[in-house]
Amino acid sequence: MTMIETSLADGTTVRITSPAPRAVWRTVFGRAPDAVATQAPEWMDALGTRGYRDASRLYELDDGRRLVLPLAARRVAGLTLTEESWPYGWGYGGLLAEGGGLTDADCRLVLDDLARRPAVLRAVVPMPLHGARWAAAAPGTVRRVPYTCQVVDLDGGFDTVWSTRFRRQARNSVRKAERFGLDVQREHAGMSHGRGLEMFAQLYAGAVDRWAAQRGQPLRIARLLAARRDRPGQLAAAAAALGDRCVIWSACHRGEPVAVNVVLQGARHAVGWLCAMQPELARETLATYLLHSLTISDACRAGVRHFHMGESETGSGAEHFKRYFGATPVEYAALRFERLPLSRAEQRLRAGYAAVSRRGLRRSEESGTR
Structure with missing residues (x-):
């Protein structure tokens, strides 16, 4: 566990502890009205079984407020490759604010902290209903990966x-x-x-x-x-x-x-x-x-209060199906800091994979083996 103090632009001091003490994380989770299950400390336990390490961060502000960022790290040979909240396929991460009232300043504090981290990739996938706040706080250097989630108001x-x-x-x-x-x-x-x-x-x-x-x-x-x-x-x-x-x-x-x-x-x-x-x-x-x-x-x-039906592309059959249940689209973005052009590499890999799949599909159709 490491603990540091840092000063913000307005002169206030923030104490950062990582990994976040589990008892504190659990308390903040229970006192955050908009918490989702994937922000619970137990979710980190599930990621731990899949090779990730707990890199969560506790932020203690001068006014007594406490914020917790769930964060999972992937390390190889002592080198931290990724720190993500959360990795792809593991749902929504983002910030827990004790007592609620997540602010743009809170998001900015966390993004500034992540921007300084040494990992090759640092990322936040916020709960969609908080996406606009995170987007407003994000600096121009961040890479935004857009998503659309369908949410039912209950x-x-x-x-x-x-x-x-x-x-x-x-x-x-x-x-x-x-x-x-x-x-x-x-x-x-x-x-x-x-x-x-x-x-x-x-x-x-x-x-x-x-x-x-x-x-x-x-x-x-x-x-x-x-x-x-x-x-x-x-x-x-x-x-x-x-x-x-x-x-x-x-x-x-x-x-x-x-x-x-x-x-x-x-x-x-x-x-x-x-x-x-x-x-x-x-x-x-x-x-x-x-x-x-x-x-x-x-x-x-x-x-x-809200049922999140997951991400679907606009106009897709999945989105159409979810609309039958009253789901409405909520656009948001995953925010990524990259020391290497990982997003562009991923896009090229997907494009190449799609091209190979199309060729394979044409061959199977032409040969009648599909």
């Missing part, structure tokens, strides 16, 4: 959401799904004999194979890449760390797995984190409509 409770925000398509589909007699379970890591983790792994493996066929990608390569990312292992680690805050919804039809939705539950915000499905059965039974309705209803009962 004000008024589920009856209001169902009647005024769900579209008729969603309500009708939920009613039809209920007539299929689907076997739906809600579970978390603290429950015994759960099926959700195993079902997710099975459905996700099927999705990897489908995506490979759609992209014209060799199946062996697709499976190797998926094994490297290891979404099922990531979910297992998160579920073990968060306990009943990681809720796994699953639906079966006549014993066959149909769909799984994973929701990270917080006091005011619920995050739809992961999902997987068997497309043919899902279309036949409309199970995804039922699961989304149940997860939103569950969040309303818990007093949640």
